[in-house]
Amino acid sequence: MRRVNYAVNGGPEVLFVEDVPTPVPGPSQLLVRCEAVGVTWPAVRRVREGPEPVPLGGEVAGVVEALGPGVRGFRLGDRVTGLCFEHAYAERAVLAEHMASRVPEHADAVTAVALVHSGLVARKACAAGLIGRGESVLITAAASGVGTMAIQLVRAHGARVVAAVGDKQDKGAFVRTLGAEAVVGYDDPSWGEPVDVALECVGGEVLDKAVRALGRGGRLVAFGAQPGAICSGELMTRGASATGFRMGSPATPSLYACWRDELWDWHREGWLRTRVHAEIPLARAARAHEVIESRANLGKVVLVVD
Ligand SMILES: NC(=O)c1ccc[n+]([C@@H]2O[C@H](COP(=O)([O-])OP(=O)(O)OC[C@H]3O[C@@H](n4cnc5c(N)ncnc54)[C@H](OP(=O)(O)O)[C@@H]3O)[C@@H](O)[C@H]2O)c1
Secondary structure, eight states: OEEEEOSSOOSGGGOEEEEOOOOOOOTTEEEEEEEEEEEOHHHHHHHHHOSSOOOOOEEEEEEEEEEOTTOOSOOTTOEEEEEESSOOSBSEEEEEGGGEEEOOTTOOHHHHHHHHHHHHHHHHHHHHHTOOTTOEEEEESTTSHHHHHHHHHHHHTTOEEEEEESOHHHHHHHHHHTTOSEEEETTOSOOOSOEEEEEEOSOHHHHHHHHHTEEEEEEEEEOOSSOOOOOHHHHHHHTOEEEEOOOSSOSSHHHHHHHHHHHHHHHHHTSSOOOEEEEEEGGGHHHHHHHHHHTOOSSEEEEEOO
């Protein structure tokens, strides 16, 4: 089977396609014939910055083709999606059973990849931020896969969205179509009125600006891949609080299962929409990494496997 790999850290040009044996699922693992694979900034960043090459993991969606020993919850032919920590940029990927969930009949693989993991991250951020009706919520990287989900979920809480983006020109209009009421650029001297909650997923200087954007009693939720410092003085002045999370493995599988069902219900109801910036063939994964590094994506970037 074909898969995309890299041998040295660097930009999109280090990715190459190779022919490798189809993996064999181990205990409690599924072998999935991939139809769609999500490309995310954290993965693109790992390729560029290292510290050393690791399997290109990510969100996959496809069809169960083989079952490892001990799998109870899935059958051959089931359509599934989930986060794969092994090689995901591939025609076949191995998925831990506890990370997999079913894709409803009405949905295609690209939608599943754009909805489920990004939706769970956004859902978790909203829960951590304790968002209340009528509050104002700042969302950074608001045009990203996670950001597009977060805007819609925050609106569903009855809260007002202030969307922060790297480049206001194209992204500003885009995030407004999803429900953002105000748009700010990272470089803007002011981010407007102080907010009640900041959902911050960029890190670095943007994290610091998000802390400074909080009003009295504000809540920061930090969940970006890039490290950043939180100034305790800025929290103390505002009487603000800060929390963070990393999705990694599902510490609370039943809660995640419930949230996944909700995401699909809301998608079926029609108000929670996935936004896909580009569907790019697997063999052109380097192009997908270029798109993410250009920071131009309006929504999710997805690799498709034919
Ligand atoms: N904690 C967790 O478990 C968890 C899980 C998943 C995702 N996340 C975080 O959520 C964020 C969004 O993830 P995603 O997968 O939805 O993103 P994505 O769709 O791949 O979009 C990436 C976006 O991140 C922003 N960005 C900020 N700095 C960047 C940089 N130096 N290079 C490239 N892009 C940069 C860009 O928008 P702007 O230029 O407008 O900022 C870009 O469009 C990521 O920062 C990621 O770390 C966290």
